[in-house]
Amino acid sequence: MSEEVGGAVRGAGDAADAVGAVGSAVRGAGDAVGGAGEGVQWLSGEEGRAWLGYRRMRALLDLQLTRDLARDSGLSDADYDVLSNLSESAEHRLRLGDLAAHMLWSKSRLSHHITRMGQRGLVARRDCPSDGRGAELTLTDAGWEAIKSAAPRHVDSVRRHFIDRLSAEQIRVLGELTETVVDHLGRIQDG
């Protein structure tokens, strides 16, 4: 018997195969693993299916949406998120720190990224009136046109490849489930 971690290979041709092994080594062969693997609660069949499915969906969906967005609008995901958040903010302007926190980006990442977006004319930095250290990011006219044109196509893409594939019940459960996990992870950051 060949050694393996998280083997638990199920019959060929079943759903697990279609899902593939991205993010594997989480479904265990019980006590097949010696040493450090003792007493580990590997994922069960349904759990493994959900976890691997999530991982694979995530990878495939990312590739597809990124491809669509670049082709349709010439924007990266990161570009889109920055423009989208700016477009939804009051007066199309945001403090850098607030934007970074909201997007879960480091300040450094945001700073580098908006430098590049600034060179393309999509956004502009401004000194912050209320805080001498700070800076605000604003949407340029070109940035506004870009997000206004990109958003409908992006929603189409999200619908075609994701939302419209799901039943109302699946969407309801997904919303409920993600909220639960987001709440949990949010508490970790704080506490």
Next chain:
Amino acid sequence: MSEEVGGAVRGAGDAADAVGAVGSAVRGAGDAVGGAGEGVQWLSGEEGRAWLGYRRMRALLDLQLTRDLARDSGLSDADYDVLSNLSESAEHRLRLGDLAAHMLWSKSRLSHHITRMGQRGLVARRDCPSDGRGAELTLTDAGWEAIKSAAPRHVDSVRRHFIDRLSAEQIRVLGELTETVVDHLGRIQDG
């Protein structure tokens, strides 16, 4: 009324606010957007909740699991996936192209990455016996020890932050739902 894309801001303090606006500009204010936005089917309340929730969970979960994995095992997600797939393959060896395709990575990315992992002694390249152009990747002893020790801790982390937060029903629906989307996206690649 200030211009915005995908506004549809709902009452402050409700679930949408907790989720935040990562990946926004998908819930529309109907005909509030002029020009290119006409006739777009923006996401409904439940749809927006699911989509934004998915986006935010994805971001937070990624941060947490990456942090845990680095702290507990000194590996990146990419390292873990490579080692995991190798450990599950017959004789701990895989053709580079096969591995890249399975992980949905470019060959280039894999080539660069295993060069770095090779320098750390986790994997080794070999000439492929059956194809003179090809190469195989193999797990070194150190790589085997690394994944054997990392896997249980990683499963713990996945359980703590994700799987164990969900009900059996939520897990069932998630597995079903991701399989649907994966099937759809798989057909796109081929067709």
Next chain:
DNA sequence: CGCATTTCGTTGACATGTCAACTAACAATA
């Protein structure tokens, strides 16, 4: 006020991923 501490954002060095050009070997065919 004067001084230490914290916060805001930038910067440069480095790690990682992408893209296109490239070499070598296989495959198909005349």
Next chain:
DNA sequence: TATTGTTAGTTGACATGTCAACGAAATGCG
């Protein structure tokens, strides 16, 4: 076999993200 096209993988240039060090301004407190 010689030619042509295809496939496997590598490489270097460049784009992007991370990390720690930094300067400047705000804040806290004697």
